[in-house]
Amino acid sequence: MTDRxxxxxxxxxxxxSTAQAGTVPYMLMADLGAEVIKIEIPxxxxxxxxxxxxxxxxxxxFETNNRGVKSxxxxxxxxxxxxxxxxxxxEADIFGQNFRPGAAEKNGxxxxxxxxxxxxxxxxxxxxxxxxxxxxxxxGTDAVGQALGxxxxxxxxxxxxxxxxxxxxxxxxxxxxxxxxxxxxxxxxKNTGIGQKVETSLVGGIVRLxxxxxxxxxxxxANPITGARINGTRERPGIAATFNDRDGKxxxxxxTHRDWTRAMEILGFLPILKERxxxxxxxALVSDEKKDLILATLGELIATDSRDKWLELLRAADIxxxxxxxxxxxxxxxDVLANGYIAEVxxxxxxxxxxxxxxxxxxxxxxxxxxxxxxxxxxxxEILSGIGYSKAEIAALQEQKVI
Numbered sequence: 001m002t003d004r005x006x007x008x009x010x011x012x013x014x015x016x017s018t019a020q021a022g023t024v025p026y027m028l029m030a031d032l033g034a035e036v037i038k039i040e041i042p043x044x045x046x047x048x049x050x051x052x053x054x055x056x057x058x059x060x061x062f063e064t065n066n067r068g069v070k071s072x073x074x075x076x077x078x079x080x081x082x083x084x085x086x087x088x089x090x091e092a093d094i095f096g097q098n099f100r101p102g103a104a105e106k107n108g109x110x111x112x113x114x115x116x117x118x119x120x121x122x123x124x125x126x127x128x129x130x131x132x133x134x135x136x137x138x139x140g141t142d143a144v145g146q147a148l149g150x151x152x153x154x155x156x157x158x159x160x161x162x163x164x165x166x167x168x169x170x171x172x173x174x175x176x177x178x179x180x181x182x183x184x185x186x187x188x189x190k191n192t193g194i195g196q197k198v199e200t201s202l203v204g205g206i207v208r209l210x211x212x213x214x215x216x217x218x219x220x221x222a223n224p225i226t227g228a229r230i231n232g233t234r235e236r237p238g239i240a241a242t243f244n245d246r247d248g249k250x251x252x253x254x255x256t257h258r259d260w261t262r263a264m265e266i267l268g269f270l271p272i273l274k275e276r277x278x279x280x281x282x283x284a285l286v287s288d289e290k291k292d293l294i295l296a297t298l299g300e301l302i303a304t305d306s307r308d309k310w311l312e313l314l315r316a317a318d319i320x321x322x323x324x325x326x327x328x329x330x331x332x333x334x335d336v337l338a339n340g341y342i343a344e345v346x347x348x349x350x351x352x353x354x355x356x357x358x359x360x361x362x363x364x365x366x367x368x369x370x371x372x373x374x375x376x377x378x379x380x381x382e383i384l385s386g387i388g389y390s391k392a393e394i395a396a397l398q399e400q401k402v403i
Contacts, residue, residue, distance in 0.1 A: 006033020007366040011186070013094035014085070015039065015069075016076070016109065018046045020142070020168055021126050021202060022098030023065040024175035025182060029094070030068030031359055031368040037088060037383055038066060038374070042073040042403055045376040056350040058373075064357060068371025070379035073403045080402045082108050087387045089114050089121060093189070094182055098126035100139045111197045121195040122185040124178055130201040140202050145170025149206025150214060158227045158292075167327075174205035227295050230284045232257065237282040241295065242324055243302040250324035251307045253314055257281070266317050267310065269301045331355060343370055377403065 011034040015026050023046075026036045040046055052061030072088075075081040089095055095114055097104050104110045104125070111123045125131075128140010129148070143164050146152060151169060152162040181198045189195045207214065216231065217224055225231075228241035240254035255263050260281045264270040273279040276297055277290075284291035302310060307323060314321035325333055336342050343358035359368035380403050384394050397403045 004365075004367060006031070006369060007363060009033035009366075011035070011094070012092045013037070013096065014088045014092045015094075015096040016085075016104070017096050017098045017126075019048060019098065020061075020065050020171035021174040021178070021205075022096065023069075024172065025124065025179040026069060026094075026096060027065055027067055028175075028179050030371060032361075033366070033369070034094075036069040037092075037379070038069045038071050039074045039076070039085065040071055040376060042075055042377070042401055045071075045073070049376070055347070055352065055354065058347060058350060058354075063373045066373040067356070068369075069374060070383060071374035071377055072380055072383045073377040075402050076107055076109065078400075078402050080397065080400070084384070084387075084397075084402070085109060086114075086117050088383070090117050091387070092118065092121065093186060094122045094124065096124040096126075096178075096182075101127050101131055101137050115195060119195055120189045120193050122182055122189055123195065123197045124182050125197060125199050126174060126178055127199070127201045129203050131199060142168040142171040142202060145174065145202030145206045148203045150210050151206050153223065153226070156226065169209065170202040170206050173209045174200055174202050177205050177208060225284070225291065227291070229254075230281070230291065232282075232285070234282040234285055237285055239281060239284075241298065243299050245307040245310065246303050246305055247307070249307040251302070251311055251321060252324055253319060253321040255281075255319065259319055262317070263314065263319050266313050266319070267301070269298070272301065273297060345370060345372060347372070 008029055011029065013026050013029055013034055013036045015023070015036065016039045017023050017026065023038075026034075026038070030036045038046075046062065046066070048065070049059055049062045052059050052064075054060075074084055076085060095109075097109065105113070111125070114121055114123060127136065128144050129135045129138060146164040146169065149170065152164055155165050156162045178198070178200045181200060185196050185198050213224055228239055230237060230239050230241075232238045236257045237260070238254070238256045239260070240252065242250050242252045244250050253263065261270065261279075264273055264279065270279060273294075276293065278294045278297045280290075281294065284294050311321055311323065323329075330336060331342055340358040340362070341360065343356055344353050345356050346353045356370065358370070361368060381394060384397070384403070385391075389397070394403070
């Protein structure tokens with residue numbers, strides 16, 4: 001924790017966003033010092049307030065995705081509720097929403113509505129599919145992004161059915177790309193006074209996450225090799241692969257064509273590989289039979305001893321390698337902890353200190369500061385009084401169920 005201002009201090013965001021992809025960009029902004037006002041339905045709030053693991057009234061899902069923001073309850077179906085939203089937008093730098101396509105426009109807070117109020121506004125819209133395609137109007141979730149974007153292939157071994165993963169990688173990838181996009185648009189708006197609409201989607205995020213593997217697949221017009229990441233050319237092959245040790249503990253190593261023979265010598269595997277005709281890694285790129293033989297032999301040899309032994313040998317030789325962590329192991333990994341990627345936050349209301357995500361960034365001058373998620377409507381008085389409402393007027397809004 002620090003009292004120094006974050007790099008986004010002075011920036012204001014107003015969001016009508018729920019779930020994960022729609023909230024994480026603004027949680028990251030809050031970590032970095034921005035004022036983020038989250039609009040929630042009076043008396044109901046974001047449905048994810050009760051999602052995930054519960055510690056008293058604290059939700060692991062809601063806490064992870066909404067820490068550090070302010071909660072304002074607002075009935076956006078009422079004229080007064082929309083008027084309050086418009087007053088907030090007039091003073092904001094960023095507006096975000098991830099409603100089903102068309103819903104924001106229907107309810108009076110689409111891009112064209114809000115840009116009239118604030119021409120410098122950066123308007124961030126997140127959808128499931130992207131708006132231009134045949135399924136643009138449909139709702140989407142993390143599962144849709146994973147299913148359509150190609151990542152399911154990464155979770156399947158040879159001959160196994162493809163499946164989506166248990167971690168919300170489409171939501172998180174879309175959120176991080178949205179965060180980058182809104183910062184780029186914000187910089188432009190600050191330099192020119194001209195705002196714009198920034199659109200991202202769950203499917204688009206996963207397609208980008210597929211990176212060069214997607215490009216290679218398109219150039220080859222064939223699905224990638226499965227079972228391991230074997231790439232390059234016949235003459236210059238590379239491999240990144242995971243194998244289990246004698247106790248079933250997995251490890252990964254990644255080798256270029258320059259490292260292959262040296263690594264196999266260090267591990268003591270080269271004589272057996274040569275004996276079986278499996279020492280030429282480049283053959284894996286031209287023959288499925290050879291690929292299967294090489295991988296099967298490596299799996300058999302790794303399973304003869306402990307993960308710790310293999311990693312000690314490989315790392316001592318400066319060869320890229322690591323244990324494959326479970327989520328629980330990752331949360332306790334010494335590098336994860338030392339770099340502050342996992343942090344601890346005190347929650348006096350439940351008398352516990354809980355582990356949470358730290359910051360993925362280390363700023364030398366403007367460090368991130370971790371907050372906690374707000375109670376529903378916790379900041380109603382603060383926010384409304386800040387835009388000119390008196391105590392009596394706020395009480396009346398409460399009575400009228402506007403807030």
